[in-house]
Amino acid sequence: EVQLVESGGGLVRPGESLRLSCAASGFTFISHSMTWVRQAPGKGLEWVAYISGHGSPSYYADSVKGRFTISRDNVRDSLSLQMSSLRDEDTAVYYCARVVGYCTGGVCDNWFDPWGQGTLVTVSS
Amino acid sequence: SYELTQPPSVSVSPGQTASITCSGEKLGEKYAAWYQQKAGQSPIIIIYQDKKRPSGIPERFSGSNSGNTATLTISGTQAMDEGDYFCQTWDGTTAVFGGGTKLTVL
Numbered sequence: 001e002v003q004l005v006e007s008g009g010g011l012v013r014p015g016e017s018l019r020l021s022c023a024a025s026g027f028t029f030i031s032h033s034m035t036w037v038r039q040a041p042g043k044g045l046e047w048v049a050y051i052s053g054h055g056s057p058s059y060y061a062d063s064v065k066g067r068f069t070i071s072r073d074n075v076r077d078s079l080s081l082q083m084s085s086l087r088d089e090d091t092a093v094y095y096c097a098r099v100v101g102y103c104t105g106g107v108c109d110n111w112f113d114p115w116g117q118g119t120l121v122t123v124s125s
Numbered sequence: 126s127y128e129l130t131q132p133p134s135v136s137v138s139p140g141q142t143a144s145i146t147c148s149g150e151k152l153g154e155k156y157a158a159w160y161q162q163k164a165g166q167s168p169i170i171i172i173y174q175d176k177k178r179p180s181g182i183p184e185r186f187s188g189s190n191s192g193n194t195a196t197l198t199i200s201g202t203q204a205m206d207e208g209d210y211f212c213q214t215w216d217g218t219t220a221v222f223g224g225g226t227k228l229t230v231l
Contacts, residue, residue, distance in 0.1 A: 035220070037220075037222075044211060044223070045162075045168065045211050045222040047213075047219070047221065050218075050220065057218075061219065062219075100173070101173075108215035108218060109215070110215070113169070113173075113179065114169065114170075115168050117167055118167055
């Protein structure tokens with residue numbers, strides 16, 4: 001069974017940093033790109049970042065570019081999201097998801113399946 | 126930046142057909158996916174590549190995509206289908222979600 005388990009969420013103050021992790025199991029991790037998607041309380045889904053199976057390339061939403069870094073450890077089958085300079089508007093449940101499909105030559109044809117249970121990040125003073 | 130527009134809410138009677146639209150410029154030239162999110166749960170994929178259903182997704186869920194609009198159709202809607210539905214596509218190397226549609230089965 002494919003499983004994704006996020007961890008690392010919590011309460012931080014604006015300007016601080018936080019690192020999220022996602023432990024993957026039940027599939028060949030390196031064979032899949034991975035992604036982070038977030039959902040602010042009571043709001044819709046917002047894509048955050050994408051990383052290919054071997055770690056490059058990676059892509060980011062404009063709202064987090066330069067502040068967040070997605071990475072992966074293909075030995076430990078884990079995905080990470082390093083978040084810095086956090087803002088109030090980064091408050092959300094953060095989901096990791098396996099990517100099925102591809103991005104190649106700047107064109108992406110893929111979807112996200114499955115998703116983890118999410119981890120809540122609260123940015124507040 | 127690329128945007129996808131969904132109606133905030135759709136209501137349907139049990140057994141009837143619900144249609145949820147997702148509009149974006151030349152969306153028909155891209156692939157669309159649909160996710161269902163029930164209250165308190167993580168999203169799940171229900172349609173990918175415009176009209177394909179993952180295993181385990183009931184046949185009553187179908188999708189289409191043409192012109193500027195992708196449509197999710199739920200035939201014979203059941204109470205268990207209540208929830209939020211999100212369309213998604215890629216614009217180059219940026220994934221884009223629609224704002225979501227709350228489906229109410231009255």
